[in-house]
Amino acid sequence: MQPAFRRARGLPRRHWLAAAALAAATLGLAPVPAAAQDGWPSRPIRLVVPFTPGGVTDTSGRVVAEFLGRRLGQQVVVDNKPGASGNIGTALVKDAAPDGYTLVLGFDGTMVINPHVFAKLPFDTLKDFTPIGKIGNATLILVANPDAPVKSLADLVGVSKATAGGLSFGTSGTGGTPHIAGELLKLRTGANLTHVPYKGGGQALTDVVGGNIPLVYTAIAGAHGFVKSGKLRALGVSSAKRSPALPDVPTFSEAGVPDFVVDSWVGLLAPAGLPPAIATRLTTELNAVLNDPEARDKLRTLGIEASPGTAAQFREEMARDLGRYGQVVKAAGIKID
Structure with a gap:
């Protein structure tokens, strides 16, 4: 078998190296250079929200983008990419370069329910993303x-x-x-x-x-x-307790449907293959944002209780919910071909 990147006769070494690097990048084999990791972030970061403006992913995403941008020293720009119950924008991030400059606002409906609803899904929740951290539970x-x-x-x-x-x-x-x-x-x-x-x-x-x-x-x-x-x-x-954001609104249980509790969550993810140093930095800064009293109050006003934690905890919760919601979707007969 011929080697994949055999140098052609007469081709200058610098040209051969450049061609090899380009081929490796095209095949998805090139890791993010260490120098690029050390200087991260050196430009604005794109935060894809896979829904239209105004919903929970958008509003919470804008709060996180504002405070995360302050801590990173670079603007975090929200980019709404709606469609297919969040699948389009989420898949877009799956296919992005794992360099820390493209993130997605993960919504439990997209990440752990859609895999059971759609016959064909353009991503694998646990394989195609690097979990950064859970932002919080949304009432x-x-x-x-x-x-x-x-x-x-x-x-x-x-x-x-x-x-x-x-x-x-x-x-x-x-x-x-x-x-x-x-x-x-x-x-x-x-x-x-x-x-x-x-x-x-x-x-x-x-x-x-x-x-x-x-x-x-x-x-x-x-x-x-x-x-x-x-x-x-x-x-x-439909939460266990009344929301501090709207304390006069009763819970479903109080309104006559006992033990009816269904919450949602939002979190931050990056493409799979994100360098560990960048992933760790993002998780650290996200937790700092979620522990910031001003950011927590803004999220609480939106009905979201901030949930700082580890990336591993976020991955474990996604794995649990994938199993839990599969049974509910089947019982409700929800399916999209």
Whole structure:
């Protein structure tokens, strides 16, 4: 067998080395040079949010980008790449160079539910990414347009059963945590609800505020401002306790659906193969951000409880959730070819 990079006769050594390096890079064999690692970051970092502006991944991502950029001394630029319930933007980062300049805001719906929902997924959650760390748990909330004939969770169940065709509820996309929560609500209460998927929580919220759909199941992060201003009516949060962001909104358990607890999470990931030194630096700086009182307060206002920890802990949680949600998706019969 001929060697892969045999030097051609008469080719100057410097040209041969350059060609070999280019070929190695093309084959994905070239590691990030040590000098580049030492000088990281030397330019702005791209943070891909795989949903439209306004949802929990976008709002939490912008808070983290602001504070992380301060600590790294380089701007962290949020780049919204929505589509396919988060798959498009997430796959884009999987294929990016593992040099620390492209990150993704991981959402549990995309990372641990989509693998069970989509027949073909353009990435492997545990193999194609380097976990940086979990940002926090996001409280989910069910909201209604003020003109909708529902003022409580009990109203929703009763009205949906009495209405021909039931009631529609929007979410950030098929198979996302809000979608799963809505399906579980149907199973637990017998409510007649029809799911309407969007390309992000922001688009769903725009439609419910505009009266195009009566209900949206989403994260408090996006709905908070609309609820506070009276543009949306909060029916309940599906967390174990009331959210400090909206303390007057009852939990589902308090509203008549006992032991109904479904939260969501967001985290930070990079492409697989990220140099350990850069990965460690990112995890360290992310934890510093999550321990910063100002950043924690901003996240809490969005309904997100900061969860500093290790990259290994984040990977373990993703692995656990992959197993847990597989059973739920199968029971709900959710599948996309």
